Amino acid sequence: MSYNVYLVEDEQNLNELLTMYLINEKWSVTSCLTGSQARELIDKPPHLWILDIMLPDIDGYQLIREIKAATPNVPVIFISARDADIDRVLGLELGSDDYISKPFLPRELVIRAQKLLSRTYIEESTESSKVITLTPYQIDEQVRIVYLNNEEVTLTSKEFDLLQLFIHNQGQAFSREQILTNIWGEDYFGTDRVVDDLVRRLRKKMPELKLETIYGFGYRMLKG
Incomplete structure (x- = not known):
């Protein structure tokens, strides 16, 4: 591309x-x-x-x-x-x-x-968009847009990356270090404070997400 x-x-x-x-x-x-x-x-x-x-x-x-x-x-x-x-x-x-x-x-x-x-970015494809329903949200992964009651929920690219990590691994616990690696890559150098801030912003924009804080470790999204 x-x-x-x-x-x-x-x-x-x-x-x-x-x-x-x-x-x-x-x-x-x-x-x-x-x-x-x-x-x-x-x-x-x-x-x-x-x-x-x-x-x-x-x-x-x-x-x-x-x-x-x-x-x-x-x-x-x-x-x-x-x-x-x-x-x-x-x-x-x-x-x-x-x-x-x-x-x-x-x-x-x-x-x-x-x-x-x-x-x-996802390479252009003739396939239809893949939409995931996570009540009350609809997540279109191809165009990277989240909808709530047909209204767009505006996420940054990192916030959407974090959302995808959680929705594809519901029930799995992630340490802050694992989230850093998955979202920023192995070559990222900095503190894990950015993880807490990113989670905070995602929770603020999507308060119905079932995100659980595992104190002293990290986060996970509950199933269902």
Whole structure:
């Protein structure tokens, strides 16, 4: 599948290098050097945003708020020169799907983007959408949309990934570490606080889900 990627990075040399690597994957890449340029593209969503936090005009945190308000299901990778846990957690709370700290190898970014895109999008198929009923919700896995009384429940891509993990493994207990691996991948580096935050957000948006906290361990979805 050919993906459309928006890259927002104010260091021109790095921007050009990353653009070259992304184009080598046969992806369509639109690069921006400022937050203002990126803001003009929000109403024309890509498959993936790669977004630097530290920009000369509008910071990445403000941009991701606007991106997620307009297109909550489009994944975002944050890149930053800062490696503080608070930055990582704040980015995830605002809806970012991955976080990579400078300096990094361009190939590492490509690999992370590949994994995120493959998890987020299902290849086009002639088969009809697979809809799962989890009373009172209907979950369309092909288009990654949840409905409640015919109204869409807006989930971020990570929230939907977590929902899928639970609904396909009802009754199974998952530790926080297992959830981290399943949702963020084995190469994720950070605290498991992001798991609790993700569960909290999913519960808030889908309060009828039977999610049980296993104190000192993790979570599970009860059957039925």
